[in-house]
Amino acid sequence: MNDLLSLIKDQDATQAPPDLEAQISTPPSPTKEEEGEEKSMEGFFKEVAAIKSLMGEIRRNQGKLSDAHEQSKTITRSAEMRDLREKMQAEINQVSRSAEAIKKRLAELDRNNEAALKKGVYAPGSSAERTRTAITGALKKKLKDLMGEFQDLRTRVNAEYREVVERRVYTVTGQHADEEKIDHMIDTGESETIFQKAILEQGRGYVLDTLAEIRERRDAVMELEMSLMELHQIFLDMAVLVEAQGELLDNIEAQVARSVGYVQAGTNHLQAAKQHQRSKRKWMCCGLITGIIVILIVVLVVIGTTRGFGSS
Structure with missing residues (x-):
């Protein structure tokens, strides 16, 4: 057992440690446009x-x-x-x-x-x-x-x-x-x-x-x-x-105001779409449950009918 442990330690020592930096993805270098803007x-x-x-x-x-x-x-x-x-x-x-x-x-x-x-x-x-x-x-x-x-x-x-x-x-x-x-x-x-x-x-x-x-x-x-x-x-x-x-500056403020309006309108549309999606899912769930109940009723009726014929 001791020989086995020593063998494992020797193998670990001979192996190079994993390159952690290589495993971490380096951020992309800034483009020339970004460097020019920063400067x-x-x-x-x-x-x-x-x-x-x-x-x-x-x-x-x-x-x-x-x-x-x-x-x-x-x-x-x-x-x-x-x-x-x-x-x-x-x-x-x-x-x-x-x-x-x-x-x-x-x-x-x-x-x-x-x-x-x-x-x-x-x-x-x-x-x-x-x-x-x-x-x-x-x-x-x-x-x-x-x-x-x-x-x-x-x-x-x-x-x-x-x-x-x-x-x-x-x-x-x-x-x-x-x-x-x-x-x-x-x-x-x-x-x-x-x-x-x-x-x-x-x-x-x-x-x-x-x-x-x-x-x-x-x-x-x-x-x-x-x-x-x-x-x-x-x-x-x-x-x-x-x-x-x-x-x-007045023109820029007007553009910013219009941009804010567009963003707000987009947010409202997104909220409406989410609400519609929730409503659709709700009706799908209700339809699925109703279908399951109908199937169960049909199965029970069939089973009851089959037993009735068997007893007669």
Whole structure:
């Protein structure tokens, strides 16, 4: 018995272990079309991440601009206003650079999407196309929202600048200037005529410093206004892309809605077919049982009749 066991062990040792990996079916290698689509989508998402990063920078710059504007309301010295003016201009310049970069990247994204579709990297109406279109459209809509926020900032800066000028005039002269004088002061920057009486009463030193601060403030607002107008033009150029993308998204949503309707109709037909099949099986079972009962009755009748004849 021991010799038999040792012989079996020796045979097991000499035999190669079974190749388990060979027994497991390996998944099929991706086709060239699938590899091309995957590579294309990978590049697409990298570009989307870069655009989102630029939008984040614009959002941060916008916050700094808003904070600087709030700070400007409390400044009363020309030197401080000059420093703040330079700071605000640096922020708006950065916003313009980021906006230009986003504009170019979005245009390139559209071109890449169209080229991939023409080359057959993905099929029209496929999940890849819908994903690209939806994400690109969402980016453009976010940019449109940013455009609206900068417009709000521009309106707020102009309105509050007027209020600050009115307060400065009242602080120095002790009188409220009429709207015409304030408008003239804002449009031309000329303000000495308004402060002539104050110069005679309080001395040129104090009043001239206030005048210098008002001029610095006006220059800051004018520069910001011009920069925001240029930025607004960049946004307007991209708004055309946003509107076109919106129409495309509406078409895709309509196609998806129709597809959902087709799927729902197919599901309803399938459910009706299943119900009909169940009903058919039910009637077949009932017919089979009825047939068996009839056969049993006939058999019993025949047996009873046969026995009757036998007994007679």
